[in-house]
Amino acid sequence: MGVSVGLTSDARLRGLSLSDRRPALNLNLSYDHPSGVYAGAGILARAGFLGADGDSAGRFVGHNEYLGYSGPLGSGRSWDVGISNQAYTLDYERKITVHYTEAYVGLVQGDLSAHVYFAPDYPRRGVNSAYADINASHRFADVWRLTGHLGAHERLGGTPARDGRPWRFDTQLGIAREFTRAEVDLAWIASAPGPLPHPPQSRPAVVLAAKYFF
Amino acid sequence: MMRRLAHWLALGLALGLCALGSARAAEPPGRAVDAAVAQQVLVMLRLPSQHFSAEVYADGYGSGGVRAARRRVADRLARAHGLILISGWPMPLVGVDCFIMKVPTGQSPADAAAALSREHEVEWSEPVQVYRTQGVATAPNDPLYRLQPAAAAWRLADLHQIVTGRNVRVAVVDSQIDARHPDLARQIQIRQDFVVDHPAGAEAHGTGVAGVIAAVADNRLGIVGVAPGARLMALRACWQAADGPATVCDTLSLAKALHFAIDNGAQVINLSLTGPPDLLLAKLLDIAEARGMVVVSALDPKLAHGGFPASHPGVIAVTDDPVRRLEAGSYLAPGRDVPTTAPGGGWSLVNGSSFAAAHVSGLMALARERNPRAHRPPTLATLRSGGIDACATVLATPIACDDCACGRPANYAAMARP
Numbered sequence: 184m185g186v187s188v189g190l191t192s193d194a195r196l197r198g199l200s201l202s203d204r205r206p207a208l209n210l211n212l213s214y215d216h217p218s219g220v221y222a223g224a225g226i227l228a229r230a231g232f233l234g235a236d237g238d239s240a241g242r243f244v245g246h247n248e249y250l251g252y253s254g255p256l257g258s259g260r261s262w263d264v265g266i267s268n269q270a271y272t273l274d275y276e277r278k279i280t281v282h283y284t285e286a287y288v289g290l291v292q293g294d295l296s297a298h299v300y301f302a303p304d305y306p307r308r309g310v311n312s313a314y315a316d317i318n319a320s321h322r323f324a325d326v327w328r329l330t331g332h333l334g335a336h337e338r339l340g341g342t343p344a345r346d347g348r349p350w351r352f353d354t355q356l357g358i359a360r361e362f363t364r365a366e367v368d369l370a371w372i373a374s375a376p377g378p379l380p381h382p383p384q385s386r387p388a389v390v391l392a393a394k395y396f397f
Numbered sequence: 398m399m400r401r402l403a404h405w406l407a408l409g410l411a412l413g414l415c416a417l418g419s420a421r422a423a424e425p426p427g428r429a430v431d432a433a434v435a436q437q438v439l440v441m442l443r444l445p446s447q448h449f450s451a452e453v454y455a456d457g458y459g460s461g462g463v464r465a466a467r468r469r470v471a472d473r474l475a476r477a478h479g480l481i482l483i484s485g486w487p488m489p490l491v492g493v494d495c496f497i498m499k500v501p502t503g504q505s506p507a508d509a510a511a512a513l514s515r516e517h518e519v520e521w522s523e524p525v526q527v528y529r530t531q532g533v534a535t536a537p538n539d540p541l542y543r544l545q546p547a548a549a550a551w552r553l554a555d556l557h558q559i560v561t562g563r564n565v566r567v568a569v570v571d572s573q574i575d576a577r578h579p580d581l582a583r584q585i586q587i588r589q590d591f592v593v594d595h596p597a598g599a600e601a602h603g604t605g606v607a608g609v610i611a612a613v614a615d616n617r618l619g620i621v622g623v624a625p626g627a628r629l630m631a632l633r634a635c636w637q638a639a640d641g642p643a644t645v646c647d648t649l650s651l652a653k654a655l656h657f658a659i660d661n662g663a664q665v666i667n668l669s670l671t672g673p674p675d676l677l678l679a680k681l682l683d684i685a686e687a688r689g690m691v692v693v694s695a696l697d698p699k700l701a702h703g704g705f706p707a708s709h710p711g712v713i714a715v716t717d718d719p720v721r722r723l724e725a726g727s728y729l730a731p732g733r734d735v736p737t738t739a740p741g742g743g744w745s746l747v748n749g750s751s752f753a754a755a756h757v758s759g760l761m762a763l764a765r766e767r768n769p770r771a772h773r774p775p776t777l778a779t780l781r782s783g784g785i786d787a788c789a790t791v792l793a794t795p796i797a798c799d800d801c802a803c804g805r806p807a808n809y810a811a812m813a814r815p
Contacts, residue, residue, distance in 0.1 A: 211451075213466075217443060224451075251449055267449070
């Protein structure tokens with residue numbers, strides 16, 4: 184069982200800010216069974232004490248859960264299948280709910296992984312979503328890693344997005360410094376095109392995050 | 398006048414080299430290093446296959462809460478067995494997270510490893526082994542190409558007319574290579590240091606081995622590597638002992654370097670060192686061989702079966718001693734009075750199986766250039782004398798070198814076409 188707490192300058196999910204581009208706290212649990220079954224859960228809240236921002240200070244933002252199975256393919260390769268649930272309420276000019284359950288399948292080779300996700304009835308009933316991503320990390324020194332992410336999201340069916348584009352991309356480039364029980368990450372995160380012209384919640388950002396592992 | 402000066406310089410050089418050549422190193426000391434390393438054990442905890450994580454932009458094996466959980470388990474095991482947890486290193490290729498623990502003086506590492514192996518969270522545990530390089534560099538000098546044993550024995554100049562090991566990746570798992578050496582600087586593609594607690598500048602053994610394999614050709618300096626077109630992965634897993642010329646390594650540093658070499662697509666892996674058999678290293682060697690990588694190791698006649706990893710199936714074992722070659726069924730290559738690169742930009746004479754292994758690694762790089770996608774190591778052709786027929790090895794022909802037109806470029810080139 185792994186437990187970690189983290190503080191980030193901006194909690195982002197697939198390029199979208201979940202914390203209104205403000206600092207946020209998260210708590211994550213993870214478990215790996217020797218059989219290959221794994222599970223995890225996390226909660227996210229705005230870190231209001233850092234910047235007293237009115238009535239939304241310290242507010243609970245949402246939670247996530249996942250359950251999966253990972254099997255080895257030999258020589259450090261593995262395959263991966265599971266389901267995850269993400270539920271967040273974003274409080275911008277109006278409330279936006281990001282809530283979906285998706286199934287995923289993926290392949291992992293060393294520090295390179297690729298997954299495909301399918302979420303039925305998201306963003307609304309009768310409209311499905313597919314997402315694919317590639318994550319990579321490169322350890323260039325004992326405690327330093329470069330990290331990268333590229334994801335693509337597509338609406339399947341239903342009415343097109345407001346800008347008419349079925350695709351949306353998000354990317355991340357970062358550097359991580361590991362300590363015995365902690366980690367600090369600095370990353371540049373961006374997504375394009377957004378559902379609105381340069382919406383504040385998906386503007387590119389440099390994010391600093393720290394995690395402590397119990 | 399100039400001719401006379403050149404004559405005296407050559408004579409002086411020859412005398413200097415002879416003097417150095419007779420100064421063979423005795424058994425290396427480094428006992429203090431052995432004692433520190435010998436009181437440690439490696440503990441392997443199962444590493445789950447990497448998988449999805451809901452933590453946004455999660456990443457590799459070396460991070461995250463699950464890794465911290467394994468460290469917590471290691472911490473608990475260390476306390477329960479009266480040991481001190483030093484550090485850990487994930488080995489995803491083998492499927493384990495490897496932790497190193499210090500065993501208190503007076504307690505046997507073998508007993509501690511056996512007790513830890515009985516814990517249900519532990520895949521296996523083993524004492525940290527010490528490995529020694531098989532050769533010692535002597536004082537710097539200014540050698541010439543014609544003094545290289547392989548220049549005549551393997552007809553290097555002729556071989557280089559058809560292959561130079563161009564762009565073949567050779568991992569040199571050794572001590573620190575002098576990356577600024579004028580005969581090596583352009584040859585090193587990647588440098589990584591996997592040694593903890595023994596920081597060092599350029600070291601003699603690694604620099605010498607690297608020179609034999611891939612020193613730059615035609616630069617009017619020093620020597621010519623067996624595969625001057627190869628690209629070196631300089632992976633420091635060994636260190637020069639503070640109390641003498643001995644160069645030593647331990648299980649974890651070697652495992653880290655091997656893991657890196659495999660993960661980064663080395664085509665030839667040179668291990669100019671020997672020691673006792675080890676399960677973790679054996680698993681990594683099996684993975685390297687399954688991926689078609691060529692692993693070359695030095696042989697130590699004082700150890701059973703020539704020592705490990707030379708004794709491991711699939712590893713090409715090399716010695717510089719013709720008598721030992723017959724006993725151990727290994728290969729014989731030049732390893733005596735070999736001029737090679739030395740730290741600080743100079744050159745020196747070296748002796749030992751380490752450098753014989755380096756010659757064969759260079760030869761394997763030449764053969765790999767001709768057949769880069771082969772899944773099996775090139776076959777080493779041998780002469781009646783017991784030595785290696787470099788020409789026949791590179792051309793993958795059973796015909797002896799004298800019969801396959803070594804030294805006649807036109808014929809050679811014609812034969813060279815696969």
